[in-house]
Amino acid sequence: METSSPVSADRPARGRRQRTSHAELERVAFALFAAKGFDQTTIDDIAEAAGIGRRTFFNYYASKNDLVWGRFDHDVARLRRLLAAAPPEISLMDALREAVVEFNRYDEAILPEHRTRMRLILGVPALQADSTLRYAQWATAVAEFVAARTGHPVTGLVPRLVGQTALGAAITAYRQWLDGESGDLTALIAQAMSLLTTGFTDEALSLRA
Amino acid sequence: MIDDPAEPVTGLVPRLVGQTALGAAITAYRQWLDGESGDLTALIARAMSLLTTGFTDEALSSRA
Numbered sequence: 174m175e176t177s178s179p180v181s182a183d184r185p186a187r188g189r190r191q192r193t194s195h196a197e198l199e200r201v202a203f204a205l206f207a208a209k210g211f212d213q214t215t216i217d218d219i220a221e222a223a224g225i226g227r228r229t230f231f232n233y234y235a236s237k238n239d240l241v242w243g244r245f246d247h248d249v250a251r252l253r254r255l256l257a258a259a260p261p262e263i264s265l266m267d268a269l270r271e272a273v274v275e276f277n278r279y280d281e282a283i284l285p286e287h288r289t290r291m292r293l294i295l296g297v298p299a300l301q302a303d304s305t306l307r308y309a310q311w312a313t314a315v316a317e318f319v320a321a322r323t324g325h326p327v328t329g330l331v332p333r334l335v336g337q338t339a340l341g342a343a344i345t346a347y348r349q350w351l352d353g354e355s356g357d358l359t360a361l362i363a364q365a366m367s368l369l370t371t372g373f374t375d376e377a378l379s380l381r382a
Numbered sequence: 383m384i385d386d387p388a389e390p391v392t393g394l395v396p397r398l399v400g401q402t403a404l405g406a407a408i409t410a411y412r413q414w415l416d417g418e419s420g421d422l423t424a425l426i427a428r429a430m431s432l433l434t435t436g437f438t439d440e441a442l443s444s445r446a
Contacts, residue, residue, distance in 0.1 A: 266437045323443045328416060331442055334409045334429050341401035349394050365398050372436025378395050 193225050195244055198233055202240055203289050211241075211297055238303045241293050249310050252276050256318040265322045269315065269335070270366035273343060274359045284358075291347050312336035342366050406430050 201223045205214045216237055220230045234240040255275050259268030279287050294304055313327075316336035320327040342365035350358045371377050391397075406429035414422045435441050 264439050265442055266439075319442065330409065330413050330425065330429060331432070333412060334406060334432060335437060335442065337405035337409045338402040338433065341405040342398060345394065345398045345401045348397060349392075352392060361394065365394060368395070368398060369402070369433070369437050373399060373433050374436075378399065 193223055193229070193233070195233055198223050198225075198230070199240060199243055199290075200286065202237075203286050206293065207289055211237075211293055212299070238300055241290060241297075241300060242303060242307055243290070245307050245310070248276070249314050252311065253314050253317075256314070264370075265319065265335075266366070266370040268322075269318065269339060270363060270370070273339060273366060274363050277343065277362055278359055288351065292351055295344070295347060295351065308340055312340045315339050338369055339366065342369055402433055403430065406433055 198219070202214070202219045205218055205222060209218075214237070216230055217227055219237070219240070220227045223230075252272065255272035256268065259272060263271075294300055312333075313336060316327050316332035319325070319332040319335045320329070323331060325331045343362055346358065346361035346365045349361050350356050368377060407426055410422065410425035410429045413425050414420050432441060
């Protein structure tokens, strides 16, 4: 039996409740990243601040990079559910825009942490290899939806193109959002996705909406 | 000089076009690499054309 950690998150019922969760561990870690920088923060720092052992940390995340992305498998599964739940009578891109907007809708209280997270994901070079894998998962979920709707094979040009460009639209909206101190993330995402739907005509691109 | 000042390059539209044109080119390259033959420039042209016409149901379902 593992007894080395001072407070085991795996046995929450004993003594003072110190049950850790993914959300709690991420909250603690992001506070440290903000205070001392991502590169300067170690896993030991995070574990100590969370009151858990180093080994328990690894029950939650494979690495510090992994923590930054949070439970992304879980998130992609949610995106798939949102897409699957779209009414068949609305157009493919309306369904996709609504799902992507919903996927990125966060409570006001969580937005500062989400901003820190996305600043790291889009800004820290050391995270780019991890990001590539996650981006591919996300784009594949979209491509599968497009393939199911259109009858194209999932590796066809159209499903891949929509997956890749919807990802690009979401990333662009995030960059815009991170550049401004305020701004409505979901409105930026909706605007970028709508431009994909209408197409990049001179008229659409010149609008100052 | 054109009268209207250019939109800053950090605006949503210039960034979106840059990011999605890159995505279209990458997608075309993937298609090209998957097939043993296939015309790379035709794939790129088709992906870019879809960005121009827009992702309507009709355009996305076309087998062209």
